[in-house]
Amino acid sequence: MNILIIGGGGVVGQKLATALARKGRLRGKDIARITLADIVSPAPVNAPFSIETKVCDIADATSVAETIAQDDDVIYLLAAIVSGQAETDFDLGMNVNLHGPLNVLERCRALGTCPVVVFTSSIAVYGGEVTDPLGDHSNLNPQTSYGGQKAIAEILINDYTRKGFIDGRGFRLPTISVRPGKANLAASSFMSSILREPLNGVEAVCPVDDNFLHYYLSPRKCAENLVIGAEVAASDLGMNRCMQMPGRTWSIRQLIDAMTAVAGPEPAKLIRWEDQPEVRRIVSGWKWDIHADKAERLGLGADDSFEDNVRYYLEEDK
Template identity: 45%
Template sequence: MKVVVTGGAGFLGSRLARALLDRGELDGREIRELVLLDVTAAAVGADDPRVRAVVGDVADPALLAELVDADTDVVFHLAAVVSGQAEAEFDLGMRINLDGSRRLLDACRAAGRVPRVVFTSSVAVYGGDMPAVVTDSTPLTPQTSYGTQKACAELLLADHTRKGHVDGRVLRLPTVTVRPGRPNAAASGFASGIVREPLAGVESVVPVPPEVRMWVLSPRYAVECLVAGAELTDAQLGSSRAVNLPGVSVTVGEMAAALERVAGPEVAARVRWQRDPAVEAIAATWPGAWDTTRARALGLRGDADFDAIVRTYIEDEMR
């Protein structure tokens, strides 16, 4: 089996690649080649003969035509310009998030293999006047450029699936936290910083008020859901290819309280509240809770609570 991961050197892509290599198989078939495409070289599996790390642009049609060929069985499409950057740099967001997705689907169609394509979408496809609890069938009403680009890519994938060019499935990710490393340009970055920085002995400035509610998921369970999503069958998915992944509905204030319970008051005291109207405006468009009955019926799992997410970060990243 040949598997391609766009964004393969990134935060989730590298963890997905490691999980696939550790498993050695997908859907009961041995993984013989794992292609990791990113703008920087992937470090995962550097000495593994199964891995091919490719540095390049996901919006480059010639490169995609080379990587996605008649031997390609599964494509995980994770490459994206994150929310805050997509809002600030409109043309870049359109080129990577929308044009890159379209050109990837063009490459799949030209290859003629009908690969399974797992696309990571986002809570950002929702916004505006939403119901109290969002479901898989809630209309897409994005209020940001990033959310709009993700929603457009969802529709493209659905149409290519309907036409028989690919076997697509959309997994809508909650805000994934805690992300290790340095802060990025994602508007939701504070949801990681509120845990990551205090645990590292650094002050964390939270740009939204404590009552802002978010839907979150740990990297551990995000990767598990990506793998499980790739193994779902046509019969399980039916005509609706988009699934809202399980997660935890929690306010930012409750995140800080969980940090204090797990790590103690000295660590939690490093959280400082300083509102940023621009970030607050974006955060206000995200759904705070959604119905994951379908996801759980499909066997997809999430974290028990935010305390568990903090503990998972300590176990997976700090030890």
């Protein structure tokens, strides 16, 4: 079993590679090789089998063709330009988030090997006039360029699967929190930074009110779900291969209360409240009353509490 993780240098890619290395098997076969590919050379992970790293620009069809090998059995397509950056730089978002997946799918079609392709979409595909609650059969009505690019890629995943070019499955990720590392250009970045920075003794800014509701999942649980998602039998996926990954809805106040319950009262004192209209404009169009019935039936799950999300960060990343 050979696995390629495109976006293998990111938070989820690294967590996924580590989870696969611990498991040692996927789809009933021993893992022989994991290849981590990203726009810059990813960090390798410890594993009892071969770990390779490659530089890959998914916006470049030649780079993609050089990265995806004939013997890659499972391809995780995680690489993307994040929401805020895709909104401000339309061309870059289109090249990476739309043409990038198309380059990957076209390479798979040219190889003729029908690999399993696991694609990470986003809850940003929901929005606008779609009626709550939302679920796997809700109309996609994105209100950002990022959401639109992800929605189009979902359609491509379904069609390339229907044609027999790939065995695709796509999962709309909740906002992943608490993410390690530094803040990025995602509009949702503050949903980690208002916890991560205070837990490290650094001030953070929250640009929305404490009653702001959103849909969350921890990096650890996301990686576990992506492993399960690759193993689901094609016959169980039905005619729509893209679905919502489970998460849970909490308010900003509940996130902060969870941090306080785990780490005490001091971190919360480092949060400064400051309205940021551009961030608020983007995130206010996102939906939060979301249900992942199909994925839950297939064995994927959400975190039990946001306290768990905080503990995972402290145990694995701080």
